[in-house]
Amino acid sequence: MNEFTAIKVLWKRELLRFVRAKSRIAGSLGMPLFFLLFLGTGLNSAFSGTTGNYMEFIAPGIIGMVLMFSSVANGLIVIMDRQFGFLKEILVAPVSRLSIVAGKIFGGATTSIFQAAIIMALMPFLGVSFNLSGMLAAFVFMVLISIAFVGLGIAIASKMEDMHGFQLVMNFLVMPLFFLSGALFPITNLPEWLKILTLIDPLTYGIDGMRGALTGSSAMPFWVDFGVLALFCTAMFALGAWLFTKKSTGN
Amino acid sequence: MEYAIETRNLTKKYGALTAVDALDLRIKRGEIFGLLGPNGAGKTTLISMLCTMLEPTSGNAKVNGFDISAEQSAVRKNIGIVFQDPSLDDELTAWENLDIHGELYGMQGGVKQAAIGDALKTVELYDKKDELVKHYSGGMKRRLEIARGLMHAPAVLFLDEPTIGLDPQTRRRIWDSVKKMNREKNVTVILTTHYIDEADALCGRVAIVDHGKIVACGAPSKLKKKGESLEEVFLRLTGSEIREEKGGSTQTMRARMRAWNK
Numbered sequence: 001m002n003e004f005t006a007i008k009v010l011w012k013r014e015l016l017r018f019v020r021a022k023s024r025i026a027g028s029l030g031m032p033l034f035f036l037l038f039l040g041t042g043l044n045s046a047f048s049g050t051t052g053n054y055m056e057f058i059a060p061g062i063i064g065m066v067l068m069f070s071s072v073a074n075g076l077i078v079i080m081d082r083q084f085g086f087l088k089e090i091l092v093a094p095v096s097r098l099s100i101v102a103g104k105i106f107g108g109a110t111t112s113i114f115q116a117a118i119i120m121a122l123m124p125f126l127g128v129s130f131n132l133s134g135m136l137a138a139f140v141f142m143v144l145i146s147i148a149f150v151g152l153g154i155a156i157a158s159k160m161e162d163m164h165g166f167q168l169v170m171n172f173l174v175m176p177l178f179f180l181s182g183a184l185f186p187i188t189n190l191p192e193w194l195k196i197l198t199l200i201d202p203l204t205y206g207i208d209g210m211r212g213a214l215t216g217s218s219a220m221p222f223w224v225d226f227g228v229l230a231l232f233c234t235a236m237f238a239l240g241a242w243l244f245t246k247k248s249t250g251n
Numbered sequence: 252m253e254y255a256i257e258t259r260n261l262t263k264k265y266g267a268l269t270a271v272d273a274l275d276l277r278i279k280r281g282e283i284f285g286l287l288g289p290n291g292a293g294k295t296t297l298i299s300m301l302c303t304m305l306e307p308t309s310g311n312a313k314v315n316g317f318d319i320s321a322e323q324s325a326v327r328k329n330i331g332i333v334f335q336d337p338s339l340d341d342e343l344t345a346w347e348n349l350d351i352h353g354e355l356y357g358m359q360g361g362v363k364q365a366a367i368g369d370a371l372k373t374v375e376l377y378d379k380k381d382e383l384v385k386h387y388s389g390g391m392k393r394r395l396e397i398a399r400g401l402m403h404a405p406a407v408l409f410l411d412e413p414t415i416g417l418d419p420q421t422r423r424r425i426w427d428s429v430k431k432m433n434r435e436k437n438v439t440v441i442l443t444t445h446y447i448d449e450a451d452a453l454c455g456r457v458a459i460v461d462h463g464k465i466v467a468c469g470a471p472s473k474l475k476k477k478g479e480s481l482e483e484v485f486l487r488l489t490g491s492e493i494r495e496e497k498g499g500s501t502q503t504m505r506a507r508m509r510a511w512n513k
Binding site: 002005006008009010013016017020021084085086087088089090091092093094095 | 302303304324325327328330332334336337338339340341342343347350351352354355356357359383399
């Protein structure tokens with residue numbers, strides 16, 4: 001019973017810290033909005049002759065971007081908790097390591113989804129609007145994406161000594177994952193080598209799933225997107241929990 | 252179940268370095284016990300093992316009757332700790348920090364609220380309960396950590412250099428609340444400090460630790476030779492050369508951050 005309380009209280013802490021850091025929220029929304037506004041509008045007019053709306057095409061990609069970046073960034077919170085000592089306070093409490101990780105993952109996922117929801121709410125002002133049932137279906141993918149990448153962020157953080165290394169991960173892992181995910185271009189007519197890379201990228205399935213739900217057109221069937229993402233999500237949760245536990249008990 | 256702390260051959264090795272070396276220590280219920288020793292003597296490693304934060308390399312120990320390896324959860328329920336380094340969440344208020352603590356230790360509703368209120372009043376921070384911890388001074392943070400360590404009424408309280416860097420007024424107040432807890436609730440207190448005269452005044456017994464071993468243990472009055480202060484005993488037993496303590500990147504980083512925040 002206490003384990004459930006522990007998950008709840010750590011989840012609540014992430015939320016509290018999130019609403020306190022208003023500048024961080026504003027900062028995290030800047031890049032995706034610029035992508036949408038400038039890249040979206042720019043390429044929209046460049047390809048105005050072809051079928052389809054580019055703005056509408058990248059909208060799910062941008063939602064995926066917000067989710068992945070803000071989720072992985074939760075690893076930074078773990079590193080900061082370790083450096084500023086708060087982690088010790090949690091680790092010495094009579095609760096299991098698994099509950100601690102679960103609370104952190106659910107808290108981080110909640111704040112990521114909240115950030116993505118803000119972007120979604122702003123999209124109609126840029127001329128992109130979705131229907132409610134599509135958004136509900138996309139929500140399932142949003143949950144899976146955020147849990148998966150918070151798990152990955154915690155796994156990476158458990159292997160890092162300090163914050164500097166984490167920036168490296170953002171540049172060399174998260175950025176390529178974003179570019180390869182089909183967020184900005186369709187994955188159907190790519191050269192073979194690039195197509196293989198996009199199919200290895202788990203975010204591809206999340207974004208394709210959201211695109212299918214929101215715009216009705218996707219490269220892969222719903223069950224493929226959902227299945228691969230659910231599998232990846234489970235694996236990352238387990239990896240995050242395992243490495244975090246190992247780091248905090250193995251000395 | 253007579254002892255609050257009972258260690259047998261407790262050992263912690265880091266590669267070639269033996270931080271705690273086959274330590275045998277018994278501390279009775281209700282004692283205020285001081286662990287003294289130069290930097291790197293193994294005090295913090297010992298406390299970390301007793302708090303289940305570190306697995307011993309060999310040997311074993313019981314805290315309030317529970318084994319630190321086999322009954323970790325029970326040990327954790329029975330102890331409170333004030334760490335050597337800060338461990339508060341700066342972005343939350345004092346009340347929120349204690350609220351999280353209370354929930355983690357299974358307290359709820361009115362009981363929790365009362366415990367938070369009492370703890371904050373003990374360290375005279377109740378008026379500032381809704382301020383963010385990052386706006387607290389060093390001394391206030393320390394007092395808040397002590398309030399947190401006490402609020403779940405632990406049987407054994409570990410204080411790892413709780414008064415480091417504080418002015419005499421704040422130190423006095425902290426020791427007063429520790430004594431009060433010990434007297435009123437029979438909390439066993441194990442503390443480390445570099446202020447040897449404070450340990451002399453406060454502790455029923457002290458152990459002087461060096462290179463992971465206990466070099467002397469007993470009531471301060473019994474350790475002193477004629478006319479000696481406890482600090483002189485300390486220097487006589489541990490020598491006067493300065494020790495280097497190995498710092499990980501975490502510690503240097505933290506020190507840098509602390510310098511920034513000033």
